[in-house]
Amino acid sequence: MASFVRFTLDGKTCLAEEGAQLVAAAKESGVYIPTLCNYPGIPPKGACRICTVLVNGIPQTACTTKVVEGMAVQTRTPELEAFRKSVVEILFAEGNHLCPSCERSGNCELQALAYRYRVAASPFPYMFPKREVEAWHPKLVKDHNRCIQCKRCIRGIHNADGKAVFAFGKRGDKVVINIDPETSKDISDELAQRAMDICPVGAIIRKGKGFDVPIGRRKYDHAPIGSEVQP
Amino acid sequence: MTAAPRPKKILATVSLAGCFGCHMSFLDIDERLLDLIELVEFHKSPLDDIKTFAKDCDIGLIEGGCCNDENVHTLIGFRKHCKTLVAVGECALMGGLPALRNFIPLKECLDEAYLHGATVAGTNPDRIIPNDPDIPKILDRVYPCHEIVKIDYFLPGCPPSADLIWDALVALVTGKELDWKYRTFKFD
Numbered sequence: 001m002a003s004f005v006r007f008t009l010d011g012k013t014c015l016a017e018e019g020a021q022l023v024a025a026a027k028e029s030g031v032y033i034p035t036l037c038n039y040p041g042i043p044p045k046g047a048c049r050i051c052t053v054l055v056n057g058i059p060q061t062a063c064t065t066k067v068v069e070g071m072a073v074q075t076r077t078p079e080l081e082a083f084r085k086s087v088v089e090i091l092f093a094e095g096n097h098l099c100p101s102c103e104r105s106g107n108c109e110l111q112a113l114a115y116r117y118r119v120a121a122s123p124f125p126y127m128f129p130k131r132e133v134e135a136w137h138p139k140l141v142k143d144h145n146r147c148i149q150c151k152r153c154i155r156g157i158h159n160a161d162g163k164a165v166f167a168f169g170k171r172g173d174k175v176v177i178n179i180d181p182e183t184s185k186d187i188s189d190e191l192a193q194r195a196m197d198i199c200p201v202g203a204i205i206r207k208g209k210g211f212d213v214p215i216g217r218r219k220y221d222h223a224p225i226g227s228e229v230q231p
Numbered sequence: 232m233t234a235a236p237r238p239k240k241i242l243a244t245v246s247l248a249g250c251f252g253c254h255m256s257f258l259d260i261d262e263r264l265l266d267l268i269e270l271v272e273f274h275k276s277p278l279d280d281i282k283t284f285a286k287d288c289d290i291g292l293i294e295g296g297c298c299n300d301e302n303v304h305t306l307i308g309f310r311k312h313c314k315t316l317v318a319v320g321e322c323a324l325m326g327g328l329p330a331l332r333n334f335i336p337l338k339e340c341l342d343e344a345y346l347h348g349a350t351v352a353g354t355n356p357d358r359i360i361p362n363d364p365d366i367p368k369i370l371d372r373v374y375p376c377h378e379i380v381k382i383d384y385f386l387p388g389c390p391p392s393a394d395l396i397w398d399a400l401v402a403l404v405t406g407k408e409l410d411w412k413y414r415t416f417k418f419d
Binding site: 092096098099100101102105106111114115118120121122123125126128129130131215222223224 | 325331386387389411413416419
């Protein structure tokens with residue numbers, strides 16, 4: 001039987017299984033820690049930093065932190081909230097996020113976080129990088145304009161042989177996430193849909209589908225992201 | 232004794248590199264327009280066709296970003312004549328749809344539009360890219376308004392909903408803080 005440990009979240013004493021992921025344990029205790037590169041069921045990466053919390057006073061990414069006995073976690077200091085807002089602002093300035101023309105608008109986690117943190121315009125200069133749209137794959141479109149390099153697709157999408165469908169190309173600020181033409185050519189419609197769903201933004205789009213949920217019925221039309229965990 | 236009527240705030244609006252969709256959304260406040268004209272006096276605006284600033288204004292609403300030198304000139308004029316400047320809509324906030332040309336060098340854009348594009352074949356035998364001095368000069372890229380002048384407030388949306396524009400105007404006229412509603416804070 002799993003052993004339980006006691007820890008505090010914003011001063012409130014909580015219980016969790018020892019070694020549980022902090023993001024998941026906080027959710028169990030009704031505390032929302034925002035995430036972007038984290039996805040349930042795939043290994044955490046700590047790439048986007050938006051889940052940064054103070055663990056015993058030290059900033060740490062909650063997706064890569066395991067709960068241990070006596071740990072004191074702060075999730076909501078003004079500095080943390082300002083930092084999270086900055087992460088969203090930087091991502092909006094770094095890529096080409098034209099929400100009005102994006103299929104994922106209304107279902108996009110980055111956009112939903114911008115709504116949550118009231119990011120209207122980024123205070124950082126918009127970079128308008130020249131990025132490609134790969135539309136030649138049989139089932140998927142990869143729009144590099146919208147990619148935030150969270151690596152969820154690399155970690156979470158494998159074909160029937162267990163091979164990764166997505167992979168890194170290039171390095172540093174030129175880094176891109178590519179669809180592997182070999183491993184992606186025979187993927188099922190279900191896997192293509194899962195690839196689109198696993199992407200937090202609109203960088204992976206299934207071909208032949210789009211705008212199929214009307215405005216007003218999309219995921220983040222009525223309530224902020226995370227409000228199902230913590231109102 | 233009744234209180235002296237509050238002097239009307241003076242409102243100016245403009246569409247720079249936009250599609251007038253934000254102005255259309257503004258008109259979508261419908262019968263609240265009747266309340267609005269009790270609260271504000273319209274000055275320079277495409278809605279009343281006043282073309283130059285004859286006096287300073289309290290509130291300036293800016294639709295669209297800056298894609299040419301005339302947009303920049305107009306925006307600087309608005310900053311000079313308006314106490315409070317509000318960027319309205321995706322194009323004013325980050326360039327929006329016109330900013331899709333920002334990834335392409337200006338020369339390539341103009342060549343495609345006037346020399347090589349499929350719809351210009353044979354129609355421009357002298358290979359002229361419009362250069363009349365009366366035509367505003369196009370900028371190297373489209374700029375969000377806040378990268379040209381200081382902007383005081385931002386209303387997101389494509390277009391921002393009429394309710395958001397109304398709430399923002401009421402807040403600006405009454406001097407109360409805007410109570411953002413989640414429903415109206417949208418990018419599309």
